[in-house]
Amino acid sequence: MIVLNGQSSDVRPGETVAAVLRRLGLQADARGVAVAVDGEVVPRPAWQTFALAEDARVEVLTAMQGG
Amino acid sequence: MPDPPSAQLAPEGEPRALDRDGLEIAGRRLHSRLLLGTGGFPSLELLAQAIAASASELVTVALRRIDPSARGSLTDLLADAGVQLLPNTAGCHTARDAVRTAQLAREAFATDWVKLEVIGDEDTLLPDAPELLAAAEELVADGFVVLPYTTDDPVLARRLVDIGCAAVMPLGSPIGSGMGIRNPYNISLIREAVDVPVVLDAGIGTASDAALAMELGCDAVMAASAIARAEDPVRMARAMRAAVEAGRLARTAGRIPRRLFATPSTPNEGLADLGPSGPLT
Numbered sequence: 075m076i077v078l079n080g081q082s083s084d085v086r087p088g089e090t091v092a093a094v095l096r097r098l099g100l101q102a103d104a105r106g107v108a109v110a111v112d113g114e115v116v117p118r119p120a121w122q123t124f125a126l127a128e129d130a131r132v133e134v135l136t137a138m139q140g141g
Numbered sequence: 142m143p144d145p146p147s148a149q150l151a152p153e154g155e156p157r158a159l160d161r162d163g164l165e166i167a168g169r170r171l172h173s174r175l176l177l178g179t180g181g182f183p184s185l186e187l188l189a190q191a192i193a194a195s196a197s198e199l200v201t202v203a204l205r206r207i208d209p210s211a212r213g214s215l216t217d218l219l220a221d222a223g224v225q226l227l228p229n230t231a232g233c234h235t236a237r238d239a240v241r242t243a244q245l246a247r248e249a250f251a252t253d254w255v256k257l258e259v260i261g262d263e264d265t266l267l268p269d270a271p272e273l274l275a276a277a278e279e280l281v282a283d284g285f286v287v288l289p290y291t292t293d294d295p296v297l298a299r300r301l302v303d304i305g306c307a308a309v310m311p312l313g314s315p316i317g318s319g320m321g322i323r324n325p326y327n328i329s330l331i332r333e334a335v336d337v338p339v340v341l342d343a344g345i346g347t348a349s350d351a352a353l354a355m356e357l358g359c360d361a362v363m364a365a366s367a368i369a370r371a372e373d374p375v376r377m378a379r380a381m382r383a384a385v386e387a388g389r390l391a392r393t394a395g396r397i398p399r400r401l402f403a404t405p406s407t408p409n410e411g412l413a414d415l416g417p418s419g420p421l422t
Contacts, residue, residue: 079206098209106216108204108249115244133206135245137215139188140203140231141178141316141343141365 077131087128091121108135164361166338167286167307173198175385178365185213187374192222194378201227201256204246229256236276243280257289266316270297281305290342293327295334302335314344317366321350325357332358348384355388
């Protein structure tokens with residue numbers, strides 16, 4: 075099972091990072107967004123092609139107010 | 142509270158090397174010497190107004206899990222404000238987490254600047270010095286412009302600069318405490334110890350704290366909670382802007398030495414002779 079931002083999800087293995095972003099209502103060129111899979115940064119140019127493995131842990135992050 | 146030390150503690154004849162217009166960090170010139178933290182504002186509207194009132198050009202943001210239901214975009218607000226983003230690594234407790242967070246922030250915000258925070262204690266949020274040094278070293282090697290949040294330790298500050306940090310951000314007192322600058326002497330020593338900008342970070346409570354930081358020789362002040370959690374954040378943003386400018390002017394103007402006894406500001410020469418002294422009749 076693929077974990078998305080700490081929650082179990084119905085994202086299927088083989089889906090791309092870009093597909094996950096679409097599920098979250100984000101454009102493929104969303105500014106202010108970063109993605110990590112299994113603790114490693116997925117660079118923006120790889121979003122369209124990076125396919126998620128089973129048990130992938132996906133973090134989709136953006137700007138929040140902070141000191 | 143005892144009198145804070147002043148520029149008078151600096152060696153005689155010290156050049157006021159930082160007496161110049163604007164602040165330069167890593168080759169980038171900033172006209173404002175006030176950095177603004179975006180955390181703690183009651184609303185995005187107040188944040189936007191406070192950014193305008195502060196005239197700050199460099200504002201911090203954190204990186205957190207996206208909330209698809211969140212209203213309003215901080216990214217868009219800051220882009221509209223025309224400010225440069227300074228992503229932080231708040232909440233990181235290890236060098237590894239801080240490095241990963243900085244790398245993610247670089248992806249998200251297309252900036253290689255980072256305010257590096259590695260926290261070592263939950264109650265005080267004081268930095269973890271060994272982890273901070275390790276993270277700074279790795280990020281500098283990875284091409285980042287690193288601005289580390291550090292303790293008010295001149296030796297640690299120098300170590301951070303030695304490994305390539307673009308500025309140092311010593312704390313005045315713990316984050317969000319509003320306790321002001323607890324060790325002004327150390328802040329003066331840090332100013333003497335390093336040749337990169339010193340940005341007083343954390344602990345600012347009100348305008349006089351910011352002015353003191355500048356009078357001690359800091360090149361800039363970062364304020365977050367002091368503005369965001371004030372009763373009137375926009376008014377406090379204006380106050381901080383004025384205080385930073387006033388403190389900078391006072392520092393570069395060269396204050397008078399402290400003396401134990403009075404020095405008349407009016408000359409005695411030419412004093413009228415009004416007859417023998419004695420009681421009023």
